[in-house]
Amino acid sequence: MVAVAYESEMDCAAGVVAVVTIASSSPLDESPAGASDPLLVILLGPTGSGKTALSLALAEWFGGEIVSCDSVAVYRGMEVGTAKPTLEEREQIPHHLIDVTTPDVAFTAGEYSRLARRALKEIAARGRLPIVTGGTGLYLRALTDGLFAGPQRREDLRARLRRSADRHGGSWLHRLLTRLDSASADRIHANDTAKLIRAIEVCMEARSPLSTLLQDQGRNPLTGFRLLRIGLNPPRQQLYDRLNRRCAAMFAAGLVEETRGLLAQYGEVKTLDSLGYRQARSVLDGSLSERQAIAAAQQGHRNYAKRQMTWFRREPEVRWIAGFGNEAETVREAEKMVETALNLN
Numbered sequence: 001m002v003a004v005a006y007e008s009e010m011d012c013a014a015g016v017v018a019v020v021t022i023a024s025s026s027p028l029d030e031s032p033a034g035a036s037d038p039l040l041v042i043l044l045g046p047t048g049s050g051k052t053a054l055s056l057a058l059a060e061w062f063g064g065e066i067v068s069c070d071s072v073a074v075y076r077g078m079e080v081g082t083a084k085p086t087l088e089e090r091e092q093i094p095h096h097l098i099d100v101t102t103p104d105v106a107f108t109a110g111e112y113s114r115l116a117r118r119a120l121k122e123i124a125a126r127g128r129l130p131i132v133t134g135g136t137g138l139y140l141r142a143l144t145d146g147l148f149a150g151p152q153r154r155e156d157l158r159a160r161l162r163r164s165a166d167r168h169g170g171s172w173l174h175r176l177l178t179r180l181d182s183a184s185a186d187r188i189h190a191n192d193t194a195k196l197i198r199a200i201e202v203c204m205e206a207r208s209p210l211s212t213l214l215q216d217q218g219r220n221p222l223t224g225f226r227l228l229r230i231g232l233n234p235p236r237q238q239l240y241d242r243l244n245r246r247c248a249a250m251f252a253a254g255l256v257e258e259t260r261g262l263l264a265q266y267g268e269v270k271t272l273d274s275l276g277y278r279q280a281r282s283v284l285d286g287s288l289s290e291r292q293a294i295a296a297a298q299q300g301h302r303n304y305a306k307r308q309m310t311w312f313r314r315e316p317e318v319r320w321i322a323g324f325g326n327e328a329e330t331v332r333e334a335e336k337m338v339e340t341a342l343n344l345n
């Protein structure tokens with residue numbers, strides 16, 4: 001009942017919030033991983049490191065299928081700014097979780113995990129090698145570690161929380177969460193608005209602190225597969241040079257025009273705030289020249305690559321390769337890792 005006491009202070013009603021869960025009833029989750037379980041290869045690393053090239057090489061050599069782990073590649077119509085595998089590459093090797101929805105539809109980590117787990121199960125049932133590749137750390141974490149069964153996001157509730165935060169001051173959300181769930185408030189930074197809103201959302205709907213739910217319910221980790229995590233860690237300056245060239249090439253290939261068309265079709269949806277598209281929008285509204293937008297996108301991609309590496313270094317048991325995924329030596333090293341893992345069957 002604690003959430004009800006603060007409804008007037010938040011200027012919003014604690015409406016019913018739907019539940020996002022990761023399905024736990026499939027055979028995929030029936031038993032812990034063992035030596036007889038199928039292998040799952042996970043390729044991770046920063047944007048521009050060559051994960052796509054390496055995934056294609058491994059899939060061709062070992063008879064695999066690729067499951068994308070990219071929060072923008074799931075959207076249809078976003079081609080130029082996403083560096084998706086080409087249509088030819090997708091015809092060469094079966095791909096999953098690409099172009100599954102439209103940019104005006106919110107696609108959560110929970111939804112990704114549910115669909116990706118289903119794809120993994122189907123790939124393994126065909127006797128193929130599942131290969132997960134991509135740079136969205138939250139999606140990967142949801143896939144491998146699972147999400148606890150808790151309230152789903154509700155946009156009207158979140159909007160009211162944001163309006164109340166604007167009215168009461170920057171630290172108001174953190175103060176409110178402290179009163180609702182001091183343990184969660186201790187671990188969430190006062191400036192992390194997204195996580196604060198999520199924690200408050202859970203408290204209001206569940207009538208229980210998020211920290212208690214996490215402790216009682218836990219998560220739903222992926223089981224039924226042996227995981228081989230292969231990470232790409234190419235030289236930093238070479239990676240940045242490659243990202244700079246790729247950003248410039250995206251604008252040359254028509255990123256601004258693609259963005260114009262997406263805005264006309266879907267409006268100013270949140271998806272179009274993604275890297276590259278955000279800068280293309282600045283060209284369209286006249287706030288940046290194309291040269292300035294390219295420079296801003298290049299800086300944004302370099303910063304993103306740095307954040308990705310910080311995230312992925314926390315992943316357990318990653319076998320790191322100090323090279324790009326399209327380099328012959330990297331491919332050979334990754335192939336040896338997969339061969340060794342397959343020999344455990």
